[in-house]
Amino acid sequence: MGSNINLFKLCSALRVLGYFMILLFAAIVALSYYAVVLITWGPLLFHSPLRLPSFFSAFFVLLLFHILLILLTWSYIMVVLNDPGSVPHNWRHHQQQQLRSDFNLETAPPTPSPAYCSRCQNGKPPRCHHCSICQRCVLKMDHHCIWVVNCVGARNYKYFLLFLLYTFLETTLDCLALVPSFIRFFGGNKNHSLSPGGFAVIFLASILNLAFALSLLCFVVMHISLLLSNTTSVEVHEKKKGVRWMYDLGWKRNFEQVFGTKKALWLFPLFSKEDLENIPALRGIDFPTRSDVDV
């Protein structure tokens, strides 16, 4: 009992930490915006229109920075606000009724089956897991992400992957875009217009962006391999060595199970109506297995 209470306190603390992470995320974006746009590349665009090479490179950096910023913020909002997928109410009862009519049983079979969550008192569809921070079962749960104060599951995994990808690209761009300031500041160029305060901001933004870019690179590589093998972070531990994973339908179909079939929407946190209707994995209750699709 005591350990339950401690666990509950820990989970509440993690939820509070989550809201702090949103503020931290906003602060890092604001710092990077100030360093890259307001004091480094923006002045080049507006104060040196006659020097064409620096004008065009500034235009290119600023355009790319803003496109990535819009895409990553959009994906972030979608992954924070969208339900990762919850189990329909009384899901177990529905299954039991099905069993009862199938076998013409007077009474439902006794319940203790492995696919039952005693904390939610509901059945667990395949690939569903109970999240102790959200305190509920989440469909095709991948992990609970404190950065997005939400679980990542069947219905928001694509948004999470896009958020990861665009944040990696943006932080990498920030690192590269701030390198010239370092060279000018340390290279003895007397014409640099940076104050020591401005340089401190650029220095801090570079360190933070470099740290994020490097750690995000590991996550991006890991999630690409999970995506293409149709495995969640939870299921990595369930897979048996040497046996091909039952949900692995080949990399192309695995990709479509998460990103949908409409190529025009692959880069955006959106799904077409047909994909939501035709791909059961996006709803998170049933998943085709290798034997269903003959691969």
Ligand SMILES: [Zn+2]
């Ligand atoms: Zn549960």
Ligand SMILES: [Zn+2]
């Ligand atoms: Zn959760």
